[in-house]
Amino acid sequence: MSTDLFFAWIGVALCGLGLFGFIVHHHLMRRLLAFNIMGSGSFLLLVGLAQDGRGPDPVPQALVLTGIVIAVASTALALVVLRRWYRVSGESSLPEDV
Amino acid sequence: MSRVIVAAIASLIITIALALAVLERPTPTLSLPNLASTAITPGEAGVLHPITAVLLEFRSIDTLLEIAVLLVAVVVALALREAQPDGADRMGLDNPLLHAVVKLLLPLMLLVAAYLLWAGSTRPGGAFQAGAVLAGCGVLLRLAGTSLHGLERPRWLQGGRVLGLLVFVSVGIPPMLAGRAFLDYPADLAGGLILLIEAALTLSIALALLSLFRLAPPQSDSPAFPDRRKRRRA
Numbered sequence: 068m069s070t071d072l073f074f075a076w077i078g079v080a081l082c083g084l085g086l087f088g089f090i091v092h093h094h095l096m097r098r099l100l101a102f103n104i105m106g107s108g109s110f111l112l113l114v115g116l117a118q119d120g121r122g123p124d125p126v127p128q129a130l131v132l133t134g135i136v137i138a139v140a141s142t143a144l145a146l147v148v149l150r151r152w153y154r155v156s157g158e159s160s161l162p163e164d165v
Numbered sequence: 166m167s168r169v170i171v172a173a174i175a176s177l178i179i180t181i182a183l184a185l186a187v188l189e190r191p192t193p194t195l196s197l198p199n200l201a202s203t204a205i206t207p208g209e210a211g212v213l214h215p216i217t218a219v220l221l222e223f224r225s226i227d228t229l230l231e232i233a234v235l236l237v238a239v240v241v242a243l244a245l246r247e248a249q250p251d252g253a254d255r256m257g258l259d260n261p262l263l264h265a266v267v268k269l270l271l272p273l274m275l276l277v278a279a280y281l282l283w284a285g286s287t288r289p290g291g292a293f294q295a296g297a298v299l300a301g302c303g304v305l306l307r308l309a310g311t312s313l314h315g316l317e318r319p320r321w322l323q324g325g326r327v328l329g330l331l332v333f334v335s336v337g338i339p340p341m342l343a344g345r346a347f348l349d350y351p352a353d354l355a356g357g358l359i360l361l362i363e364a365a366l367t368l369s370i371a372l373a374l375l376s377l378f379r380l381a382p383p384q385s386d387s388p389a390f391p392d393r394r395k396r397r398r399a
Contacts, residue, residue, distance in 0.1 A: 075187050083180030090172035112183065116190060117197070125215035126197045129224065132216065133231045136293050136370070140238040143377035147242045 074115030081108030093160040095149050099142065106138050212286040212359055220291065221359045225348045229337070232329045232366060235373045239326060242380040259310065267309045274302045282367050286356065292363040296370025303375040326376065329369025333362055 085105025092098055110131045117124035153159055201215045204223065212218050220228050278298040285291035336358050337348040350358045 072187060076184075079180055079183040079187060082183055083176040086179050087172045087176035090175060091169055112187075116187065119190065124198050125201045125219050126224075129216050129219035130227070132220065132293060133227050136231055137234050139374070140235045140377070143374070144238040144242055147245055147377065147380055151245050 071119050072115060074111050074118075076115070078108045078111030078113075078115055081105065081111060084108070095152070095159055095161070099145050099149065103138065103142060106134075110134055110138075212356065214285065214287055214289070216289070217285045217291050217359075221362060222355065225333075225337075228366075229330070229333050229348070232333065232369060235370065236326060236330055239373045239376050239380075242377055246380050263309050267305055267311075270305065271302060274298055274305075278302070278367070278371075282363055285363055286360065292366035293370060295363075295367040297374065299367065299371030300374035300378070303371065304378050307375075307379070325368050326372045327369070329362075329366040332365035336362055 082105055085101050088101030113127045113131050117127040205218050278295045281290040282295040340349045341347055
């Protein structure tokens with residue numbers, strides 16, 4: 068295992084951790100955090116895989132930069148929806164979630 | 166308990182699958198970094214920094230759709246907004262130290278945002294970083310209790326959220342009239358056009374992020390119908 072792939076391996080671990088948290092937790096805020104951890108893992112995987120012995124690659128980095136902005140927007144939107152849901156129902160998790 | 170087992174199995178499967186994908190990765194047949202750096206010969210592309218070139222020159226449609234996604238998020242958040250005034254006094258922390266720090270930091274943050282926008286063409290920086298810093302200014306002002314109503318009231322600043330997308334599309338269409346591809350700007354104008362797009366994007370991104378922050382009003386934290394609240398199972 069080369070040190071070039073260090074970030075890719077961290078990304079793999081974060082993806083697994085994020086998915087675990089996403090399934091285990093009921094609370095929507097925790098789910099959102101877990102989802103973001105999973106997203107960060109996939110970003111690290113994308114950037115880390117590209118620098119396999121060839122140094123930084125601008126193309127995946129630009130793609131990840133785009134992805135980060137989308138992730139920020141979707142997280143903010145999820146927070147707005149989540150708070151609205153809490154305001155309307157008084158619940159912090161979904162009813163069909165047992 | 167069974168949920169933990171399911172989660173453990175699922176995350177184990179995905180981790181192993183990703184690890185196999187990393188281990189069995191194919192060797193690339195062409196080098197993208199070299200391709201990108203040869204494409205940015207001075208005079209050919211409008212910008213000299215590879216990431217900015219990829220974002221706004223080679224794969225500009227990604228960036229166009231990205232600002233569109235940001236806009237859609239704001240529109241949905243606006244639709245879910247509660248009809249209640251966003252009182253600055255509810256969120257502002259009445260702290261003289263905070264006000265003093267904001268007064269000191271604000272000009273610096275504006276300067277950093279302008280620098281990041283300008284630096285994007287030659288070194289790390291660009292519209293998204295600058296827009297994030299600008300939005301950070303707005304959030305800081307908001308937390309310090311400054312009402313941003315004056316900023317959000319005028320129609321032309323509401324339209325500022327759309328400006329980035331509008332400028333991007335209106336720069337992209339003229340090349341099509343000349344028989345070129347969408348967003349394939351002429352090489353001699355590319356530098357100026359990219360800076361124009363980036364300036365419009367910075368404003369739109371800052372306003373969009375700030376709107377998303379503003380649309381979650383602080384006083385809505387208590388449920389509207391407390392009687393509906395059920396006891397959470399232990």
